[in-house]
Every structure is written in structure tokens, then in C-alpha cells.
Amino acid sequence: MSEFVRRLACRFPLIQAPMAGVQDQALALAVSRAGGLGNLPGAMLSVEALRSALRALQDSGLPYGVNFFAHAQTVPSPALMRAWTDRLAPFFERWNLDTAHVPGEASRQPFGAAQAQVLAEFRPTVVSFHFGLPDAALVDQVRQTGAQIWSSATTVAEARWLAERGVDAVIAQGWEAGGHRGHFLSDELTEQTGTFALLPQVVAAVDCPVIAAGGVATAEGVVAALQLGAAAVQVGTAFLCADEARTSALHRAALHSEAARHTSVTNVFSGRPARGIVNFAMRELGDAQHLSNLAPPFPFAGNAMGLLKAAAEQQGNTDFSSLWAGQNASVCRDAPAATIVAELTRALA
Incomplete structure (x- = not known):
């Protein structure tokens, strides 16, 4: 030792x-x-x-x-926040949400x-x-x-x-x-x-x-x-699927799927680069490297994305979920x- x-x-x-x-x-x-x-x-x-x-x-x-x-803690300008919510507006409509309800305070x-x-x-x-x-x-x-x-x-x-x-x-x-x-x-x-x-x-x-x-x-x-x-x-x-973890059922299912073999770094969920399983939001909102120049600084991008995630996950959909995982996610065990x-x-x- x-x-x-x-x-x-x-x-x-x-x-x-x-x-x-x-x-x-x-x-x-x-x-x-x-x-x-x-x-x-x-x-x-x-x-x-x-x-x-x-x-x-x-x-x-x-x-x-x-x-x-x-x-x-960098507070984004109102113009940047508007540009971000405008970009997300079609998805808010899809899930019957109102961008006026996006919180303004920092979540972290x-x-x-x-x-x-x-x-x-x-x-x-x-x-x-x-x-x-x-x-x-x-x-x-x-x-x-x-x-x-x-x-x-x-x-x-x-x-x-x-x-x-x-x-x-x-x-x-x-x-x-x-x-x-x-x-x-x-x-x-x-x-x-x-x-x-x-x-x-x-x-x-x-x-x-x-x-x-x-x-x-x-x-x-x-x-x-x-x-x-x-x-x-x-x-x-390796601990994401541990019995004692609080990883959601949808996240666990993604970790056990073939999708977990494709992770990438993105800033669309929080405003700061982070690695997760590639999904709809990363492809739709980011560039070829899954990064967006419209995303407000950390953690403010997550305010709007959190509302989309919650609404979608209620329907069993992970299009807007931050499915954080490393590049060796295929070894996750229950x-x-x-x-x-x-x-x-x-x-x-």
C-alpha cells in the first residue's frame, strides 16, 4: 500500500x-x-x-x-439569452412549453x-x-x-x-x-x-x-x-449503473444500449463542454463537433434545456437529456x- x-x-x-x-x-x-x-x-x-x-x-x-x-460565474447578456431561447423555441412548442418560463437564476x-x-x-x-x-x-x-x-x-x-x-x-x-x-x-x-x-x-x-x-x-x-x-x-x-447510484431508468437504458458506444463533448446542455452519449439535442443544436456558439455560459444554458429534458423524459424520450458518460461506457454493470x-x-x- x-x-x-x-x-x-x-x-x-x-x-x-x-x-x-x-x-x-x-x-x-x-x-x-x-x-x-x-x-x-x-x-x-x-x-x-x-x-x-x-x-x-x-x-x-x-x-x-x-x-x-x-x-x-459569468452572467449572460439578455441578448444572448434571447438568442438561445429563440433557437429552442420550436422545441418548446413541440413539448407545449413557454420560453417565458425559463428561470433566470444560475442552477449551480x-x-x-x-x-x-x-x-x-x-x-x-x-x-x-x-x-x-x-x-x-x-x-x-x-x-x-x-x-x-x-x-x-x-x-x-x-x-x-x-x-x-x-x-x-x-x-x-x-x-x-x-x-x-x-x-x-x-x-x-x-x-x-x-x-x-x-x-x-x-x-x-x-x-x-x-x-x-x-x-x-x-x-x-x-x-x-x-x-x-x-x-x-x-x-x-463504471459506477453509473451501480445499485446505489441515482441514475435514472432512461439514462441506464441508454448506457446499456449501442448508443453508449458513441459519446461526444458538447456545450448545449449546460454551456460548458461535457461528454455524454450523442443524442438529438447534441446533433440538432451543435455543429459537427456538437458545440454551439449560441449556448449561454455555464450554467445558464441548462435553464431552458432542463425544462425540455423534464417534459421529454415524462414521455420516455431522451432527446434533450444530458446522458453523461465516458468513452468506456459499454462496461457499465447493474x-x-x-x-x-x-x-x-x-x-x-
């Missing part, structure tokens, strides 16, 4: 990726009980809901992590003082961030709780930036990963590479431990990542999280 894993008080160098919208503390608890490090996605939780979830995790006595977004808030105060109450093992880091004062508050601080990097430059600011580990997020891309220094997606190209470069570039993320969904993949220098491996997609952990770690001595 490595020193990194010992510090986490885990049995295995396996991190469950925090997946907002498809899990709560139940999956995190199940993974921690099985010997990995379970992770709670905190970015979409109210302060009250965050406190309740952390209480359940803390009461278990097990190590766990909690994750937040660290994006700069960046990490702030209120969340930092809750963390001080519970002192989790790890606090991780996506989209960079919060302000230095907030990072210092988190550090004072005794938590390890991690953040995602999609390039070597981002990894170095994070290491210079004293993170305890860098999560090297390869291009294969499902869900939102963690980039924060550049919006140029062509700078981002696959996990097994990115990982050894990041390991060579920084002195802190590096966690491999993206496309790793088998025991053989876990071993390969560790051989390339990863201190641990972060796995998300099984307890403990079974998935055992399978992923079976080749570890």
Missing part, C-alpha cells in the same frame, strides 16, 4: 468520481465501505442538503471526499463561504474542485479543516498551475472522461489529450501525487494507470458498488 493510500485510510487506490445529478451519499458510502474513497458531489446541493449528506458520511466513520465547482453556484463553513463542521478527508480553485482565502479555510485539497487538470499547464498553489493531488482528467471537462486556463479543447497521454506528462511535471481519470473502467485499466505513475485512479462511468470495486481492484496485489 502506498503512502498516498495510507493517508486516505483506504484499502485500494480507487477513487469514485463525484457525479452530480446521478448520485448522492449512498454511492459514496458504498464505495468507501468497499475499500475505495467515495465522493459526494456538492456543487448542486443547498447548504442544508450538503449538511445532511455530510452528516451521513461523517457518521459512518469512513474516509470520504466532497467535490465542488470553482467556476467564475461556485464554491463559497457558506460551503466552507459547512466543511469546517464536518472536516472531510478530501475536498476536490473542478474548474480550477476558489479564491486563495477560501482554499485556506478548507485547508484549515485538515482536508486534502485536490483539483482537476486537463493539460500539463493546468497541473503545474495547481501544484504551484499547493494542492495535495492533481486529478489528470483525460479526454475520455464523462461529464464536464475540468479545464480552466484555456477553452481550446484541442489542447486536451487522452488519459494515457496526459498522465505520464503530468507525473513528470509536478511533485504532488497524480490521480488518473478518464476511460478507466476495468481492472486492467487501473493497473495500467498505476504503472504509468498514477497514485490512484478515479472512476466514474451491480452493487462493492461488486464493482472488487472487480476494478482484482488485479491489485
Whole structure:
């Protein structure tokens, strides 16, 4: 067992990726009980809901992590919002919706003082961030709780930036990963590479431990990542169909279908690039690469798309659903999280 894993008080160098919208503390608890490090996605939780979830995790006595977004909140102009709703108007009509009912507030808030105060109450093992880091004062508050601080990097430059600011580990997020891309220094997606190209470069570039993320969904993949220098491996997609996940029946069905073999990065669901199973909305609203220059900045594009998703899914339709998944989604299993952990770690001595 490595020193990194010992510090986490885990049995295995396996991190469950925090997946907002498809899990709560139940999956995190199940993974921690099985010997990995379970992770709670905190970015979409109210302060009250965050406190309740952390209480359940803390009461278990097990190590766990909690994750937040660290994006700069950019409010779109009224003109951009109108252009987006005008583009979606035909679909609103199709589902008998009114664009006047699109919410104006942000659906996801960046990490702030209120969340930092809750963390001080519970002192989790790890606090991780996506989209960079919060302000230095907030990072210092988190550090004072005794938590390890991690953040995602999609390039070597981002990894170095994070290491210079004293993170305890860098999560090297390869291009294969499902869900939102963690980039924060550049919006140029062509700078981002696959996990097994990115990982050894990041390991060579920084002195802190590096966690491999993206496309790793088998025991053989876990071993390969560790051989390339990863201190641990972060796995998300393989847990999407776990018994303890909150992944919807429609999303699970898509993961078990041939459609899951075709994923792509799109910004049409939230305003920020994220990988999911290609569907009607991605093809219709994006260009050849499934990106739209009309989508308002994160997270405001999701306000209108959320209404379309809800209406369509009531009819069993996933045309407007953000079916987040990585490029190795075909390995998703309906099984307890403990079974998935055992399978992923079976080749570890």
C-alpha cells in the first residue's frame, strides 16, 4: 500500500468520481465501505442538503471526499439569452412549453463561504474542485479543516498551475472522461489529450501525487494507470449503473444500449463542454463537433434545456437529456458498488 493510500485510510487506490445529478451519499458510502474513497458531489446541493449528506458520511466513520465547482460565474447578456431561447423555441412548442418560463437564476453556484463553513463542521478527508480553485482565502479555510485539497487538470499547464498553489493531488482528467471537462486556463479543447497521454506528462511535471481519470473502467485499466505513475485512479462511468447510484431508468437504458458506444463533448446542455452519449439535442443544436456558439455560459444554458429534458423524459424520450458518460461506457454493470470495486481492484496485489 502506498503512502498516498495510507493517508486516505483506504484499502485500494480507487477513487469514485463525484457525479452530480446521478448520485448522492449512498454511492459514496458504498464505495468507501468497499475499500475505495467515495465522493459526494456538492456543487448542486443547498447548504442544508450538503449538511445532511455530510452528516451521513461523517457518521459512518469512513474516509470520504466532497467535490465542488470553482467556476467564475459569468452572467449572460439578455441578448444572448434571447438568442438561445429563440433557437429552442420550436422545441418548446413541440413539448407545449413557454420560453417565458425559463428561470433566470444560475442552477449551480461556485464554491463559497457558506460551503466552507459547512466543511469546517464536518472536516472531510478530501475536498476536490473542478474548474480550477476558489479564491486563495477560501482554499485556506478548507485547508484549515485538515482536508486534502485536490483539483482537476486537463493539460500539463493546468497541473503545474495547481501544484504551484499547493494542492495535495492533481486529478489528470483525460479526454475520455464523462461529464464536464475540468479545464480552466484555456477553452481550446484541442489542447486536451487522452488519459494515457496526459498522465505520464503530468507525473513528470509536478511533485504532488497524480490521480488518473478518464476511460478507466476495468481492472486492467487501473493497473495500467498505476504503472504509468498514477497514485490512484478515479472512476466514474463504471459506477453509473451501480445499485446505489441515482441514475435514472432512461439514462441506464441508454448506457446499456449501442448508443453508449458513441459519446461526444458538447456545450448545449449546460454551456460548458461535457461528454455524454450523442443524442438529438447534441446533433440538432451543435455543429459537427456538437458545440454551439449560441449556448449561454455555464450554467445558464441548462435553464431552458432542463425544462425540455423534464417534459421529454415524462414521455420516455431522451432527446434533450444530458446522458453523461465516458468513452468506456459499454462496461457499465447493474451491480452493487462493492461488486464493482472488487472487480476494478482484482488485479491489485
